[in-house]
Amino acid sequence: MKFFPLVLLLAVFSPCYSSPVANQWAAINQAAQIGNNAQSIGSYTAGCLSGAVPLPQNGTGYQVMRPTRGRSYGHPDLIHFIESIAQTTHSQQWGVLLIGDLGQPRGGPTPSGHRSHQTGLDVDIWYLLSQQAANRNLDFNERETWGAPSVLVAKSDAINDNQWSMTHEKILEATARRPEVDRIFVNASIKQLLCTRKSSHDWLRKIRPWWGHDDHFHVRLKCPLNNKNCSGQEAPPESDGCDASLAWWFSEEAKKPAPAAKKPEAQPLPALCDVVLNANSQTKSSLSHPESER
Ligand SMILES: [Zn+2]
Numbered sequence: 001m002k003f004f005p006l007v008l009l010l011a012v013f014s015p016c017y018s019s020p021v022a023n024q025w026a027a028i029n030q031a032a033q034i035g036n037n038a039q040s041i042g043s044y045t046a047g048c049l050s051g052a053v054p055l056p057q058n059g060t061g062y063q064v065m066r067p068t069r070g071r072s073y074g075h076p077d078l079i080h081f082i083e084s085i086a087q088t089t090h091s092q093q094w095g096v097l098l099i100g101d102l103g104q105p106r107g108g109p110t111p112s113g114h115r116s117h118q119t120g121l122d123v124d125i126w127y128l129l130s131q132q133a134a135n136r137n138l139d140f141n142e143r144e145t146w147g148a149p150s151v152l153v154a155k156s157d158a159i160n161d162n163q164w165s166m167t168h169e170k171i172l173e174a175t176a177r178r179p180e181v182d183r184i185f186v187n188a189s190i191k192q193l194l195c196t197r198k199s200s201h202d203w204l205r206k207i208r209p210w211w212g213h214d215d216h217f218h219v220r221l222k223c224p225l226n227n228k229n230c231s232g233q234e235a236p237p238e239s240d241g242c243d244a245s246l247a248w249w250f251s252e253e254a255k256k257p258a259p260a261a262k263k264p265e266a267q268p269l270p271a272l273c274d275v276v277l278n279a280n281s282q283t284k285s286s287l288s289h290p291e292s293e294r
Contacts, residue, residue: 021269025108030281031073032106034272038076040107040119040223040230041272047231048273049107049120055079055099058137061090062097065126065143071110074102075120077224081180082123088174094167095129100148100216106276109266119230121182121221127151127168128215148215157189157250169194175219176203183236185210185218188249195242204240209249229272 031052038051052073057064062082064072074082086097103120104110116122126148132138138146151163172194176184188209198204210218223230237245248254 022109022111032279042270043231044116046267047119061086071101096133098126100124124216150214176206182222187214
């Protein structure tokens with residue numbers, strides 16, 4: 001911990017501090033809780049998590065991929081959500097959900113792969129619904145080496161019918177209908193497909209086009225009710241999103257976004273996250289910084 005103040009200095013003075021700070025968060029392999037209940041602190045893209053719990057590697061209707069990444073921690077609400085939606089896919093015989101990243105043991109920025117997933121309320125779920133996973137628990141090697149196949153035909157916007165089925169649409173609809181779900185990020189081609197299949201439905205507005213997301217969908221939960229330091233996001237627009245805003249995603253401008261548009265600069269974390277980062281994992285230390293960091 002001797003070098004921690006240096007990291008803080010970097011955080012203050014460096015406009016792009018994600019690397020050293022992210023490494024600090026990634027180096028911690030145990031959750032810690034400050035206060036009496038689990039708390040998502042800050043925003044999805046600049047925050048942390050107190051009182052995280054790990055998603056068990058196997059459960060009814062799901063299995064966790066890439067265990068060595070150490071990103072299977074979430075707010076207890078997220079863990080309950082995943083277990084619940086997996087129960088649904090199991091009981092409907094839709095297949096086994098392969099779960100990618102949730103968050104780190106104390107949330108926070110990750111050194112690679114994501115800008116969000118920082119408050120333990122985001123989860124990536126593969127589109128791959130493997131028969132093998134339905135019959136047995138995947139072994140360690142399979143979890144580490146299997147690829148998540150794209151549901152698009154290579155170098156095109158077309159959906160690959162070999163990788164896509166009505167089951168995927170049912171899973172997305174069931175997920176979007178959950179009241180605790182804030183939004184779901186999918187590739188624009190998937191949103192477009194859903195728009196052609198459904199007459200306007202309220203749940204469609206939660207399905208949001210975003211770059212990538214052709215091999216997994218990204219579910220984001222709303223801030224838990226009693227988490228006063230959690231900064232949510234504006235609700236998706238009232239419309240179903242099957243309009244010009246969707247057409248934009250197929251424009252030249254969207255295909256070749258300016259780097260700054262795609263990767264905004266990392267934002268400083270709320271000060272309360274310093275308490276989480278430094279908390280002893282064994283004890284529930286008292287909440288020493290009661291101010292909201294909104
Ligand atoms: Zn994600």
